[in-house]
Amino acid sequence: MLKNNWQDRDIISIPELSRTDILTVLKHAGELKKKPQPKLLEGKVMGSCFFEPSTRTRLSFETAMQRLGGRVIGFADAAVSSASKGETLYDGMKIIGQYVDVIAMRHPLEGSARRASEATDKPILNGGDGANQHPTQTLLDLFTIKECQNKLTGLKIAMVGDLRYGRTVHSLLQALKFFQPTLYFVAPNFLQMPDYLLRELDTAGIKYYCKDTIDEVIRQVDILYMTRIQKERFSDITEYEKAKSMYILDTPLLRGVKPNMRVLHPLPRVGEITSAVDNTPHAYYFQQAENGLYARQALLGLVLGKLN
Numbered sequence: 629m630l631k632n633n634w635q636d637r638d639i640i641s642i643p644e645l646s647r648t649d650i651l652t653v654l655k656h657a658g659e660l661k662k663k664p665q666p667k668l669l670e671g672k673v674m675g676s677c678f679f680e681p682s683t684r685t686r687l688s689f690e691t692a693m694q695r696l697g698g699r700v701i702g703f704a705d706a707a708v709s710s711a712s713k714g715e716t717l718y719d720g721m722k723i724i725g726q727y728v729d730v731i732a733m734r735h736p737l738e739g740s741a742r743r744a745s746e747a748t749d750k751p752i753l754n755g756g757d758g759a760n761q762h763p764t765q766t767l768l769d770l771f772t773i774k775e776c777q778n779k780l781t782g783l784k785i786a787m788v789g790d791l792r793y794g795r796t797v798h799s800l801l802q803a804l805k806f807f808q809p810t811l812y813f814v815a816p817n818f819l820q821m822p823d824y825l826l827r828e829l830d831t832a833g834i835k836y837y838c839k840d841t842i843d844e845v846i847r848q849v850d851i852l853y854m855t856r857i858q859k860e861r862f863s864d865i866t867e868y869e870k871a872k873s874m875y876i877l878d879t880p881l882l883r884g885v886k887p888n889m890r891v892l893h894p895l896p897r898v899g900e901i902t903s904a905v906d907n908t909p910h911a912y913y914f915q916q917a918e919n920g921l922y923a924r925q926a927l928l929g930l931v932l933g934k935l936n
């Protein structure tokens with residue numbers, strides 16, 4: 629088994645990854661996309677512990693493990709785990725860590741992945757903890773941006789929608805700091821990017837602009853990163869109702885955009901990109917979702933000591 633600085637590592641949040649780490653994951657993801665390795669993780673078992681709903685993250689993690697020759701145990705709903713009987717996250721993850729080699733997890737509480745990592749020595753791969761972080765999504769997003777733009781550095785990127793509660797944009801912003809982007813944040817005031825993240829950009833000397841409408845930015849950018857207004861994150865339903873129809877991308881808005889402009893979205897979408905956009909050359913969100921498979925394969929191979 630290879631011993632490297634990846635082996636047994638938890639992937640909890642983007643600030644724990646260096647630029648080199650990120651580029652290493654992207655390199656392996658690209659190689660695995662070109663050349664599958666069906667025996668790389670033979671004999672390994674992944675725990676798939678999803679306390680919150682998921683389609684892409686859970687199924688791409690599970691497929692990633694299986695397509696590398698490993699096996700998967702787990703649950704897709706906290707209600708069928710002993711969390712429903714009141715077992716603490718700490719106890720549950722300590723036990724599961726005794727059964728498996730690596731754990732992919734999602735949980736509605738911020739900090740839950742970190743807490744799980746304190747319970748077990750097995751690597752924890754954070755598939756989303758509340759409104760906090762979604763680091764594996766960021767790795768697949770960066771892989772996708774590089775794939776569709778042929779570079780990562782110096783791009784103009786707009787993030788649209790729920791920037792306050794959106795863990796995908798929080799993680800992505802922190803990773804993009806390594807690649808000198810110009811960023812545009814398109815959201816109503818009450819859903820704008822949190823101040824602590826804007827301060828991180830100030831410190832890193834990254835240019836950013838807060839805007840009210842997609843129309844103000846769409847013809848300038850290389851990437852338009854749309855997000856869903858997340859009903860489940862709102863305590864005040866009237867704020868949700870106000871926000872949900874404000875940012876809808878349809879084909880008339882695409883007039884005059886750069887030929888290379890690509891629309892990304894972590895998905896699921898609930899109306900913020902019309903289906904007509906799917907048939908334009910700018911839509912790239914389905915390829916983005918597929919790339920989750922390769923980015924997660926790369927991570928599994930790295931933390932299980934089979935890639936370096």
Ligand code: CP
Pocket residue numbers: 681682683684685686756765894895896
């Ligand atoms: N992008 C993403 O996290 O999708 P799921 O919620 O379906 O996992």
